[in-house]
Amino acid sequence: MTGAKRKRSTVWRKVQAVRFEDIKAWCMRRLPVLEWVPVYNWKENLVPDTISGMMLAIQQVTQGLAFAVLSSVHPVFGLYGSFFPVIIYAIFGMGRHVATGTFALTSLISANAVERLVPSVTTNFTANNNSGILGLSEFEMQRIGVAAAVSFLGGIIQVVMFVLQLGSATFLLTEPVISAMTTGAATHVVTSQVKYLLGMKMPYMSGPLAFFHIYAYVFENIRSVQLEALLLSLLSIVVLVLVKELNEKFHRNIKVVLPIDLLLVIMLLLSVILLTCFLSTVFNFLLTQLKLAVAL
Secondary structure: OHHHHHHHHHHHHHHHHOOHHHHHHHHHHHOOHHHHOOOOOHHHHHHHHHHHHHHHHHHHHHHHHHHHHHOOOOOHHHHHHHHHHHHHHHHHOOOOOOOOOOOHHHHHHHHHHHHHHOOHHHHHHHOOOEOOOOOOEHHHHHHHHHHHHHHHHHHHHHHHHHHOOHHHHHHHOOHHHHHHHHHHHHHHHHHHOHHHHHOOOOOOOOOOOHHHHHHHHHHHOHHHOOHHHHHHHHHHHHHHHHHHHHHHHOOOOOOOOOOHHHHHHHHHHHHHHHHHHHHHHHHHHHHHHHHHHHHO
16 A cells, blocks of 8 residues: 555656646647747738648649549548648648648558448449438448548557657668659559540459559450540640649749649530530531421
8 A cells, every 4th residue: 555655646746746838848749830820920921821822722622533533432522631631730730841631642542442342333222322411322421431431540550650659760761662662653543544544444453463454454445445535635644744844944933833733624624515515506406407307
């Protein structure tokens, strides 16, 4: 009893020894927003930061939709996934230049779990079964449930890594390793989008040799490539790369970066709408002429 009482008294003394400055220092380390907000220069930095945020938000609209498709979930969840991480990181983040939000590699990892647990073959009996949540089907809600579970598990792992201070282990990752991982991730992302670039219907493939199986399937079914989708994809890639190079070359002379990805999406949508209206007008005209010919 004496030892237990002594231990409790020691703990109580440590609790009483905690000062307000210690609590404040701990909060400053865990909540960096409490450190930079009081010294933030609202007069000089608010307007340029607001413009930068608006430009990034415009670009993130198209990226969020694309990464949602890459994750095999409904595109609207890509917008939700782009909104909340930046707010949370603004409170808890410690690096100014760290990119937050949706990421291609994590989207592919999430898609692997989604396609394995909720395969596309179940669409037949759930496509017309609306769950009443956002007007989405039960099939889509099951998929986003799996993706949310994978994201939550990844967050738990990252919190455990933070508690164990495993961030210091990054010095073991040499530059060639990081370059190889980046190149491999980019290659897998491009490969996963081949079916959309070519306009092909392709079953989902995963596994160690899925990279080669995808291209083997493409060459075996090369006749099913839609020429319109291929030309549109090539035109979009050329425009994106060209504008990106121009923005980097003349970034000192321009104050606002041109959001070409969003403009390209808007232009394509307008083109589709105009083409649809044109074809509808032509069809109605031909139908009217045919009725007149039959009547005569």
